[in-house]
Amino acid sequence: MPDVEQLWQLVGFQPNQAQRAAILHADGPLYLPAGPGSGKTRVLLWRTLNLIVFHGVPPEA
Known part of the structure; x- marks a missing residue:
């Protein structure tokens, strides 16, 4: 099974450093302040x- 970074390569997604850190954050809640057009929705989808x-x-969590 590929890892998340291999999936990024398959779909042509290249997150910047802040996006990458947010997507890979797995220890508890994440506060994600960012301006318009910064990729928040994409980051939240990839993090999920x-x-x-x-x-x-579990998806319900």
Whole structure:
């Protein structure tokens, strides 16, 4: 099974350093302040995928 970074390569997503840190953050809640057009929605979607698929977090959590 590929990891989340390999999935990024497959779909052509190249997160910046702040996005990468937010997506890979798996220890507790995450405060995500950012301006318009900064990729918040994409980061939240990738973070959700990462937590569910690679960290075993139940989707309802």
